[in-house]
Amino acid sequence: MFYPQEMTEIEIIAPAKDLLSVTKALSGQGIFSQTDVNYLNAEKGSQQPNQWQEKATAYSALERRLQSILTSLDVQKKNPSIKEYDSIIEVDKAKAIVDEVEKKVKEIIDQISNENKHIERLKTILLQIEPLVDIDADFTTLQNAKYIHTILGIMPGENVDRLKTSLARIPHELITLTQKQQKAVVWLAASQDNLDVLERAAKSAYLDPISLPDGYSGTPAEISKSVKQSILDAEAKIENLKEPIAQIRLEKEKELTELLWDIKCSHLTTNAILKFGRLKYTYIVVGWVFSNYVDFLKEKLKNISQDILIETRATKRDKDSHEVPISLSNPKLLRPFQMLVGNYADPKYSELDPTPLVAILFPLLFGTMFGDVGHGLILVLIGWLSLTGKVKIFKFLGGLAPIVIACGVMSTIFGFLYGSIMGFEHTIPALWLHPADEIMTILIITIVGGVVVLSLGYIINIFNLLKVKDWANAFFSHNGIIGVLLYWSLIGMGLALAMPQFGLPALPFIISTIIGVIGIGLSEVFIRLIEGHRPLIDGGIGTYIVQVVFELLETFISYLSNSLSFVRVGAFAVAHSNLIGVFFILGEMVDPGKGVGYWLMFLLGTVFVVGFEGLIVGIQTMRLTYYEIFGKFFNGGGKKFEPLSLRPIDND
C-alpha cells in the first residue's frame, strides 16, 4: 500500500507451436505488461517476410474494409456480446467473408460513391460554366479558337496572383470568373505562339482545365441546364440504390459486427506477437508481472507446455528504475485519492506512494478550513447523490464524488469541534474552539500543523533518497538531512529567542543553525564530492560565494513562506464562519421580521458558501497538497502499468 505494487520482470521462451496459447494466457487477468523486444530477432536483416507482420497488415486492412462496409450500411457501433476469443481468426477465412459481403455491398456502395463523385464533378463543371451563361456562343468554339489558346479551369484561389506573375513575360489575359471557398474559376488566354509557356504555367499553378463529359454541348447556358438535370438524375439514382442496402443491413448486421470484433482481436494478438523476440524455432516474451502472481502465471504457462522456459527477476526498489511500470495498490477506500496523485504525477517504482498521506491530509485540511456540521452534511449528500447517480446534475463530479464525501465528513467533524451548524455559531456547543472568537489561536495552531506536515514531507524525502542510496542528496540537498536540521534549528532558535517563557535553551539551536547554514552553503561541494564530480567548485570561488549567499537567502525565504503558507488554513476557518454571517446581515436588511425574504437570503448564502467557498477551499487544499507537501518529497515520473489485453473493448 505504501509503495507501487511489487513487480517481477519475466522472460519467457516459448516454442512457436505454443505461441497463441502463451499470448492468450498472458493477456488474461490484467497481470502482465508487455515489453517490446522485437529487436531480439534471429532473422534480422533476412529478406524473408515476417509472417506476423504480414498477418497484422492483413488484419488491419480487413478491419478497415469491414469498418467501411459497416459505415456504408449505416450500422451503429456496438460492444461485442461477452465472449472469449479462443483463437485468432484465419486471415483467409475472414477475407472470404469480407470479400463475399463486400462483393454484395461494394457493388452498390461503389455505385453510390461513383454517383456522388459524378455529382461532385458535375458541380465543379457547373461552378466553371455558370459565369459564362450569358455568352451566346457554342462552348466548343470558344475553347478551340484559331489564334489564341484558352484554358478555362479551376485552381486554388491563392495561386492566381502567382500565376499572373509567372506569365509576366508573355502577353496574356487571366480573368477570375468566380471564387468560392478558395477555389477560383479562371479563364486564361494567350497567343498560340506561347502555348508551351501558358501550359507550363497553368500546370505549375495547379490550374485544372475543365473537361466536359461526353454528351454536353451547346452554349454555356444549355450545358448548365443539362448538368443541373444530370445532378438531379444522379441524386434520384442514389435514393434508389439505398433500398437494397437497408435490406442487407437487416440480414447481416449481427454477423458482421461479430466478425469485426473477431478481426480486431486477431489484430491485437498479432500486434502483441510482433513485439516478441524471434529465434529460429522459439519466441522470446519479455514483460512485467505483479510479483504475487508470478507463481500463478508460471503454473498457467507450464500447463500449456513443459517446453516453455521461464526466467524471473524480482526488482528491488533500491535504484532509480525508470523502466519498471507501476501500479498502485491501495485499499478501495483510498483509491479515489489515487486520482489526485495521478493528476500530479505517477510515483516511480522506488518511490513511496503518497496516496495514503493524501487520503488523510486532504480531507483534514479541507475540514479545518470548512468546518460546519450542516455544510459538511450537504457535501456528503451531494457526493452521495453523485456516486449513486440519482440526481443527474451532480454527475459532473464523476470520480471526485468519494473525495467530496470524505471532505464533507471531515467538515462535519470540524463543525462539531467549532460549534458551527449551517453558519449558526452558537447553536451547538464548540467541542474545541470558535475560530472567529480565537483568531490568533487558530492561526498559530495551523502554522504549527504546517510545520509538522512540512517536516513529514522532508522526512519522507530523506527516506526515499536513502532507499535508492542517493547518499549525496539524502544528506546534503535542501530537502535532505542538512535542510531539515536547518529548518528545525531555525524554528527552535526563533522560539527560544522570541518566547523565553518556554525556557528553551537558545545556544544549542544557534550552534545547529550555524552547522545547517554551513552545510547548506557547502551542499553543492559535498554533493559533487560524493558523486565524484570534479572540480568541486564550478566557475570560481567568487561566483560560488555569491551563489551561496543567494541560495541561503532563498532557502530562508522558502522555509518561512512554506510554513506561513499554512496560515491560510486558519484564515479560511475564520472566514468561513464570517462569510455566512454576511448573508444573515443581508437577510435582516431584506426582511427585518425574519420572514420569507430572510430565509431566502439564508438559502442563497448557503448555496454560495457550499458552492463557491467550497470550491475555493478545495483549490487551496489542492495547492497545499501539490505544492507544499508533494513539492518536498514527491518527484513522480513513473511509467503506468499497462496490462496486455487482447479484448478489443479494452483497447478501443
Next chain:
Amino acid sequence: MASNATADYAAINARVRVKYSTLLSRNDFIALSETTDLPSFINLLKTTSYGPYLELAKDKELNARRAAFLIRQRISDSYHTIINFSPDFVKFFLLEFYRLNEVNNLKAVLRGITTQSSWDKVRFVLFPFGPDGVLPTQAMVESGNVAQAVELLRGTPYFKTLSFAMSRYSAEQNLFPLEVALDLDYWRNLWKSIKKLPNEDQDYATKIVGSLLDMNNLMWAIRYRVYHNLSEEEVINYTLPVGYQIHDKEIRSIAAGADIPQIIKRIYPDLQGVDDILLDLHTGLPKLEMLLEKRITEKCHDVFLGNPFQIGIPLGFLVLLDFEIRDLVVLLEAKAGLTPIEKYSEFLTTDLLK
C-alpha cells in the same frame, strides 16, 4: 501594450529561458562528436537534458533510428509547454508553427506509401505527436495507395490542398506536385498568420519565420532551376513572393536565369565564401543551406537579448531546439556508421571545427 505584454509573457518567458539554458553548448557538441561509437555517444547524451527521453528505451534497443525518434519527443514536449503557457493571442500562431511537423509527417507518409514501406518502418521517422496526432497516418501507410491515403484526409485542411494536386499526381505518378502543394500552402498560411499577431510580435515573428522562409524559398528556386531544370514560370509558381530579406524580385531573377552567386551576395553581403561554395551548384547548395541555417541560429539567439516579453523568445527557442535535434540526428547517424568528423561536420548547424 508594453505592460500587458509583460504580464502576458511573464510565465512563458521564465519557462523558455530555463529551457534555453538546457540547450547543448558547442563544447557539449564537441564532446559528443569525440565519442568513438554509438553506445558511448548515447551514454554521453544521456547525461544531458535528453537523458530522460533516452531512458524510455533499454540500452540494447537503442539504435540510431530509435534514439532519434526518442529525442525528437523533447521538441514535442517543448511545444506543449510553450503553447500551454503562451498568451491566448499568440497560441494560434504557435500552433500553426507546430503544424510544420504535421506537414513533414504527411510528406514522409506519402513517401512511405510510394516506397511500399511498412508502418513499422515509417512510424519511426515521423514526428512524435503522441495523442495530439490527428492524422490517420497508420491507416494511410497501410492503405498502400496515394489516392486512398489522400481520401483518408477528408475533413482535414490538407485534403483540399492535395485534391488540387491529385490530378497531376495521377498523370505523372510523382510525389513532387503533392509535396510542393503542401509546402506552399503551409508557408503561405504561416506567413498570413503573422499578420494577425500584435504589431511588436509581428516584427519578431517576421524576422524568424521570414528568415526560415527566405532559406526555403531560395533553396526551392535554385533547386528547381539547377536540379530539376524547370522553366521560369514553373519556378515562380513553385515559390512564394514573400519573406524577410528575399523578395519576389530575387526569386524572379533566379527563375529567369540570373547569376545565382551574385544574387546571394547582394542579399547577404556579409556571407563569406559564396563564390567558392557555389563553384559547383550541385554540391554547393547543401553547404549554402547550412550557412543560412547558421545565420538563422544567430538571429534566434539575438531575440533573447533586449525586450524579453515578445514572441521571439518562444519561437527562437523552438527553432534552436529543432536545429539542435537535427544536429544530434546527424551525429547519431555518423556514429552508427563510424563516419569521420570531416565528412559530417559541414552538415551541422553547430560549428565543430572553428
